[in-house]
Amino acid sequence: MLSREELTNIISGLVPGAEFPEGKQLLEVIVPAESYFSLAEKLKSDPKIAFNYLITQTAVDFQTYMTVVCHLESTEFRHMVVLKANLTDRENPAIDSLTALYPAAEYFEREIFDLFGIRFNNHPNLKRLFLEDDYGYPLRKDFRDEINIIER
Template identity: 50%
Template sequence: MDNQKLKEKVLSFVPNAEVEENKQYLIVTVTPELLHNLAKKLKEDPETDFSYLFCQTGVDYGDSLGVVYHLESVKFRHSIVLKTKTTNRDNPQMASVYDLWKAAEYHEREIFDLLGITFKNHPDLRRFFLDESWGYPLRKDYVDSTNIIEK
């Protein structure tokens, strides 16, 4: 499926999704509430069949925290990028996509560890690299007066 058809498909699932296209991928931005629903449809629809989550990234955009999902269909070899953002920095919450792609288990634990985003319905959300005494180092407002010195 090319990007144009994918775009129509996504808009038929979620009519108010923000869709843009860069040189590589079609990028779809939705609210955290709608994300799991859209992801589920994209995975289960036989025409899109996104079976492979090849990257999941947590990003601190400054005013908001977000998660970026890179999806690929092993059968059709087309890709799409899903994005979701929340402005709640104190208690950011997203729905886990572990039930759709098992790869999300570790990716989400990593994002929780480094950015402090919690995922609902994740089977085992614990710190991964760091222990409880750390903050969330990949956040832009993270302060470490010994190791990070701003000139």
């Protein structure tokens, strides 16, 4: 198990432009959307860190931008990292898919697409998972459903 500083040093050498916000519960890496896939690939393939287990992948809508969040763990060393990428384009957000690296990502990404409307490039089967095709994206903060959601 590597300490937080060691991990930070290794990861910062992997891709340019990675930020490491301070004061978080877990080690976080914020990368530009372009280098999101390449960092994930390196995180998985680097034998020193070997983040081979995608715990969960989700997204958060921060009104002005959306963030894709991946929690990665190494089953060998038991350290965790949170991989984040910010998407500023709310109209047509898109990011690379991690399905090629982690098969589990296929359905996590379909769920994110379903609930947030974030498109994943190179996804093998990007269809909505729960909802109908013409439904809105309910986990976005600007989603309004007058019939079913009663505001308190």
